[in-house]
Amino acid sequence: MKLHSNIILITGGASGIGLELAGRLLEMGNTVIISGRDQAKLERAKIQYPELHTFACDVTDPEAIAELHSRVCAQFPGLNMLVNNAGLMRKINLQTKEIDLIDINREIETNLSGPIRMVNQFLPQLINQPSAAIMNVSSALAFVPFAISPVYGATKAGVHSYTRSLRAQLKNTTVRVFELAPPLTKTTLVDAFEVNDMKGSVxxxxxxxxDDVIKAMERDQLEIRPGQSNLLKIMSRLAPNFIFKQMSKSVDAMLADSGK
Ligand SMILES: NC(=O)c1ccc[n+]([C@@H]2O[C@H](COP(=O)([O-])OP(=O)(O)OC[C@H]3O[C@@H](n4cnc5c(N)ncnc54)[C@H](OP(=O)(O)O)[C@@H]3O)[C@@H](O)[C@H]2O)c1
Structure with a gap:
């Protein structure tokens, strides 16, 4: 896919992977729109990259998604790329009683329902473009569960599955469907985790x-698995029980911390 002269919307684009991608796509001659919940973060991103367009939107809120759609499409009728990047990852001890029935689902609302609703809302716009793309950001943890983040892993496996189905259903359209499954990456997403939680992952x-994402998109590689993400996918096929056991070792420390 050509990566210039596109009009691209990136959710959760004010920090981390989304912001880095936004900056790179701007440099390559695209119009880039970012969204997120925190207005101050959006403003800081705009100071860093003044050509960015910013819109506040919480992807867990269907009304906010509908409003984002009408404002973005009115201002940018040629919008042809959607990157569903907004995400949330928590360490959750399922034996504690502190998390209530609404809060336990936050990752599902953000990481899984968010992209599904965004696709539903923006697909009619994208499908009318001569060339278009959707990129859903899943995770290496889509391939192997990470037991200390049980809800997060479930959402990313869900994003992986949904993205494959979406790709199959859009095969007769101009919309390419990419999945980016990042490995552990240095962003604030994983700040709440300790070094030992991620043992073995650099x-x-x-x-x-x-860099890897841009190269992969340019050569139309639809499932993008940078660095250790590729290894996790291979291990999930070759030795699924072994790799799951390795990835579950941090549960022991979690249980010890809570006196279980
Ligand atoms: N870093 C990693 O190791 C890693 C590995 C695999 C996959 N990923 C995935 O990569 C994506 C980007 O994460 P990141 O690492 O770049 O972390 P990040 O810097 O924390 O970025 C996540 C972004 O999502 C936004 N966000 C969170 N909840 C939102 C909501 N309800 N509505 C709209 N925006 C929301 C946040 O902005 P606001 O708070 O302003 O809303 C933030 O800008 C996520 O989907 C994550 O799961 C990351």
Whole structure:
């Protein structure tokens, strides 16, 4: 896919992978729109990249998505790319009683329902473009569950599955469907985790991750698995029980911390 002269909307684009990607796509001659919940973060991103267009939108709120759609499409009728990048990852001890029935689903609302609703809302716009793309950001943890983040892993496996179905259903359209499954990457997403939680994983620099993403998109590689993400997918096929056991070791420390 050509990566210039596109009009691209990136959710969760005010930090981390989304912001790095936004900056790179701007440099390559695209119009880039970012969205997120935190207005101050959007403003900081705009100071860093003055050509960015910013819109506040919470992807867990269907009305906010509908409003984002009408404002973006009115201002940018040629919008032809959607990157569903907004995400949330928490460490959750399922034996604690502190998380209520609404809060336990936050990752589902953000990471899974968010992209599904965004696609539903923006697809009629994208499908009318001569060349278009959707990129859903899943995770290496789509391939192997990470037991200390049980809801997060479930959402990313869900994004992976949904994206494959979406790709199959759009095969007769101009919309290419990409999935980016990042490995552990140095962003604030994983700040709440300790080094031991991620034992064995070397975090990827976000700039390197985005280098890989751009190259993969340019050669139309639809499932993008940078760095250790590819290894996790291979291991999930060759030795699924072994790799799951390795990835579940941090549960012991979590249980010890809570006195279980
Ligand atoms: N970093 C990693 O190791 C890693 C690995 C695999 C996959 N990923 C995935 O990569 C994506 C980007 O994460 P990141 O690492 O770049 O972390 P990040 O810097 O924390 O970015 C996440 C972004 O999502 C936005 N967001 C969160 N909830 C939102 C909501 N309800 N509505 C709209 N925006 C929301 C946040 O902005 P606001 O707070 O302003 O809303 C933030 O800008 C996520 O989908 C994540 O799961 C990351």
């Amino acid at each position: 975090p990827m620099e976000v700039a390197k991750l985005v």
